[in-house]
Amino acid sequence: MHVFAKRQDFSFDGIENLPLLAVIAAFVGLLVGFVVIGFRACIEFGTKFLLRVESDQFERLEPLWHFLLPIAGSLVAVALFFVLRRESRIVGIVHVLERFNSADVKMPIRNAAYQFIGGALALIFGVSGGREGPAIHLGAWTSSFVAHQFRLTHNSVRVIVACGITAGIAASFNIPIAAVVFTMEVVMLEFTIATFLPLMLAAFAAAALVSLIYPTSPVFELSPGMALHDWNALMVVGTGIAVGIFASLFKYEIEFFSDLKIGRVWQRMLAAGLLTGAIALILPQVLGMGWDTAVALVAGESEANFTIAFLLTLILAKLLATSACIGSGLPVGMIGPSIVLGVMIGTLCGMVESSVLGSGSNTPTVVYGLLGAVAMLGATLNAPLAALLTVVELSGELDLVLPGLLVIVAANLTTYGLFGRRSIFVSRMHSLGIPYPPHPSVLYLRRSSVRACMDSRIKLMDQSPSATDRKESSRDKDIAWLIHPQSDNQFLVHGTRESNSQFASARASLLSSQSSLEEALTEMDTKKVDVVCATQSRSSHKIIGVLTREYIQRMQTKLVDDKQHQKE
Template sequence: MSQPNKVLQRLLLPRAGSLLPLVLLGVLTGVIASLVMMSFLVLLNGVLGSLNGDNLEDFESLAWYWQLGLPLAGSLLLILLYRLTPPASWSVGLAYVLERLQFGQGRIPAATIGFQFVAALIALGSGHSVGREGPTVHLGAGIASQIGQLSGRPPSQLRLLLGCGTAAAISAAFNTPLAGVLFAMEVVLMEYSLLGFAPIIAAAITASALTGALLGEHAVLAPVSLSLASYQDIPGLLLTGLWVGLLAALFQRLVLVFVRLPLKARALRLLLAGAVTGALALAAPQVLGSGYDTINAALGNQLPWLLLLGILGAKLLATAAAIGLGVPGGQIAPTLMLGACAGGVAGALLPGTSDPALYALLGMAAMMSAVLHAPLAAIATVLELSLSAEAMLPAMVVVLGANLLCQHGFHLPSLVITQLRVRGQELQTHPLRTALAQRYLSELADLSLVEWNGEGPLPRTEAHALVVHRDQQYYLLKPAQLERNITPESLESLLTPARRLQLLERDMSLLQALRTLSGEDGAGFLVPVRRGRGLVTRGRLVRMLTEEGGLY
């Protein structure tokens, strides 16, 4: 192990469950994620500025052949990037981060971070209908994972650090620390915990403060002041929520249509995504890019409802094509634009005394919430971006209607879970099973053991356990219960199936361990740890699960 790694571990590993080391790691994650995100934003803004001038998202001013050809050119560059990089680096995005959390012990390979950085620059710079949020989450979580691995954190704390990286990256990219914290806990970790709040908040405020100090104000939406004019408009808000929820369900169905197209070659899928986006841009150039300029126009009540409706239809198709066909970008910014357009249409057509622009703002929260099943993160994102706290109550009403229709009317999971299911990966969503799946045997391992091959004199040891290796099987014996002059015959009588240990080649979650033990009479597991092997007995596992605070 290198000297810097040893120093890092001495500083940050006083106790496995200590909060202070996690907060320090959160701050470190915030600093590094902020620097990486600033580099990403500077490069992206440079690319967009060279195309669109000072108004970075102004793809509408480009000539028609640029609007048609730019997404196709981006697809060609992405194809070249895939050809020049190893397959191990190709997995990217929010869905991949959730996959590594549940199935990969929170370990994100460094190669995927670099690939995501470059691929997102190409996709966003060429006008594909994707957002920067998915890549942002991957970059932040990947950085946090690398920091956690270098500092030797156990899997459950490594998982928490991914939440820190997520919050830090979102805070740095959008100057929205509260939304970053809520997104990390609601969408990525899928739980709220007292242990997690402190390090995740530390990462978010560190990243936001550092980015603000170095880049200054970098808000993507213009601040607005919108509020509910009368409580008599609440029925209209409920209708708006149902309308947005219906569009969210349609959007998910369209994504699945493109995912299931019978095109196996990645190159053909990327070219089709570019062609669909370019063709739609000829009719509605607002579909190009993340669409923050269109959102600002909708919030300013500058677009007629017929134009908003046309943009909404084109953006639905372009975004579903980009996500379903595998363009390496995020889905949050496009969903915000879809919600703004849908809300703007509702505000123009529904009777009421509230500003129609209010409905555009509320539609953004409702669409993001319905697609990702993240109501608190969606409300915080929209309110922090717009600085319109007066919209809190109506936002909750619209989000409620949209979520009810999507989750209980159409029984749709979040888009991220849908993407993983298509790949054959089913995330645990039951609270108890989720908690057990996110913690690992190595965190419970007892290192006080001695191994003996059963030959020669019995080893003299004060260790808690004696592990006997015999005929490629491992057995657990208690040294105090053994005779000193043990014979091969008497030893053989002790090596029963009830004393057998499973030798694991890699760590196992508590959920997997319980499922394994429920089907046999074994004594427990030998688990790989940093210093060799650790022992987790059946009794120790039961005690840790039943004692208060045992999981930590």
């Protein structure tokens, strides 16, 4: 027989050993930074080597290439699609969210490989989409791999994967603050110090590494002397409403192409490439992310190179091409194109104001372009703070904060209040049959591990304890449970304290102490037991503690009472 007398504190914090998590988070940030740098380098080298142009400057190519390139990109994606099994073809942010809501948050390597190779080639060939979706996926896979190598508890794995997601965004656009807030708003759906600090470290490590390779100057550089503090509140609200309308159209088109059942998936991917190529024959600006167009508009080139009619046509064309590429399943992201579309829509609003008011307009068109980017991101991602911080970091303009708050409110009220359109990620998760966002009690259980909550005051016995054994154990303060085997993976537990005396010869199943409390409840429901015996790890059957359904329910009740007390 074996006695484990060490008592486990009943801490419900759920994130054990924060210093260790911080160290792993910093390591993950550096590792993800290298991966994203490699991904960006592949795109830039491929574009320069194959097409003889800089990344995202497809307008300089001959018109025939405008038509052929996205078709070639979709053909490459289709070829990879046929090589992979069905479950390995799912990529992007929605896949990351789906895995993040799974029990062990394990990211399959085949999906990540398809995301890296397929995403890089698709962007090299001008498929209308962004690089941040692949960066988030690659960051999540890298961090998941590292976390499982360290054999962390599953709630801690969740934090490290969130660090990888944060590092992926930070490295993709060099926006560390916005990356942290995005992960909190969209992925983790909670703000706690225990998770906030590791995310900050990961973002810092990734952004610091990327800054050694890429310039840290603002992406959206304004003309010298441009004043952003002179803005009209009514026009800002009007811009938000206009962006909300286009954001609703964007979401509708993505959902339309995602739910389209005409033909097979690979046929729809090829059709998206054909559609993008056909549009690019007339409007090559739709190819790729469109970053160069947004930079030109922010630099003040709208009046010189764009008319209102042309810009409106380009917006509608970019919406259609991007929606088709993303909705068909091509391995590209939507955050970058959302920023570009927002700049276009905001600039269009500014040009309309200038044409109506003439010299009476005191607000630079550029202001509306940047505010449009803020509003579009906030409305499509359901992440208003992350959207505002993204554009502030990309432009380096703190004067955007005040009008940015107003334009985000107007855009979101239009999108959700008038058109009833939720975040595109929420819509896609619901289409997969996954409740999102999860209920607060579920989040509470996910961030708490069995290891942190189990009672380790146990004594293992070779056979059923006698009355004498129980009496002796009741006098020992370091023994609260007697455990003996019944059959394979089935045990009987006996409570020796007045507080657990109801568990007399109660059946219990084995569960790894790395599991979360959500997994513990699922195990109890599946095996129809009220107790689980926690093992050292998944590969070990050494029992180190006991966890009961009654304890978990008591903690859930405490959570409800605490929230009710806070409301009062």
